[in-house]
Amino acid sequence: MTALREVAAHIPPTVPLEALSERLGLTTLQTRIFRRLHGLERIAVGDGESWGEMLLAAASGLRALGPAAERVRYVIAGRTIGFAVPRDQQPLAEVAEKLGLTGAVTFSVTELACASGLFAVDLAGRLLEADGDPDALALVFSGEKAFTPSIQHAPETTIMGEAVAACLVGADGASDRVLSYATSTHGEFYREQDDPAVAVAFREIYPGLVADIATEAVREAGLGWDEIQLILPHNVNKVSWVQVAKLLGLPLDRIYLDLVPVYGHCFSADPFLNYLAARDAGRLTPGRPYLMVTAGLGAVASAMVLCH
Known part of the structure; x- marks a missing residue:
């Protein structure tokens, strides 16, 4: 059973947020809406850092990686954006x-937008299981650079932050075991970024x-919502999670939204950033299941239930 051995x-x-308004072409009203309605206050910005430097810094926080380097069989990046660097570079x-x-x-996996991170974890577990070596490991990265204004600003939705x-x-483990993984693709929204009408339609059905995908993952884990201690979301904004909470019939405090105003929406890294923050805040209890859930433009929705 796939397990997160360590996260950094x-x-x-x-x-x-206001410091990015000119760069992103936001009006005063748009900036105010992002702050007051969507709950975005500060954005993580890695100016002066390359994607490779950010990857290396994140991996350096994994205490177990150095002693286990010889056991790492795969290094996988779950990317929101298919292109990261010129073709002749291999960061x-x-x-x-x-x-x-x-x-x-x-290698990298793409085409699932901000759901690529969860997919990369699931894929890593399946590859390790197929290899049959119980000691083998995979290193999975998520998060990237918002290197153009059009990538950093999703109109009427969010502002992208930079974090990895x-x-x-591991193929199995005693802690943070994956109990289920569910994903769904909705190709009718593939032109969301290019067609305003499609974007509006997607925003309407998004919650x-x-x-639905969160409920499917909980059901596949053989659990009920009363057994899920906490939802670790992607940090797209607060208003959409208010709508999701209502549809699920859950109080909003069951969704960990503390980082939305702190870092912005850091591509596919959000659920893992929330994991670290929630764990350190004592919001995750050993032996209790929790849910990671995310969605990406295009459109893909994914959810993963794990046991802390």
Whole structure:
């Protein structure tokens, strides 16, 4: 059974939302709406840091990685954006080499937008299980650079932050075991970024898609909502999670939203950033299940139930 053996993150300094308004072409009214309605106050911005440097910094926080370097079989990046660097650059492979992971297969997964991080964890577990070596591990990265204004600003939805999470994944383990993984793709919304009418339609059905995939993951884990201690969401905004909570019939405090005003929406890294913050705040109890859930443009919704 797939397990998160250890999670670490690199989070650059944050800036007030207003500091990005000119860069993103936001009006005063748009900025005020993002702050007051969507709950975005500060955004993590890694100016001066490359994606490779952020990956290396996140992995350096994994205490178990150094002693276990020879056991790492895969280095996987779950990417929201399909292109990261020019074709002649290989930052992921360079990071693996610097970490001493010379025997690992290194690759990225894309096309699931901000749901790529959860998919990468599930894929890592399945690859490790198929290999049959109980000691083998995978290093999974999520999060990336928002290197253009059009990538950093999702109109009427969110502002992207820059942070990277690193997960050491095993085929099994005693803690943070994956109990279920559910995902669904809704290709009718693939033109969301290009067609305003499609974007509006997606925003209207979005809370239902998220609620449905979350419910499916809980059901596949053989659990009920009363057994799920906490939901660790992607930090797209607060208003959408208010709607999801209503559809699920759950109080809003069952959804961990503390980081929405702190870092912004850090691509597919959000659930793992929330995991670290919730764990350190004592919001996760050993032996209790919790849910990670995320959705991406295009549109993909994914959820994963784990036991702390």
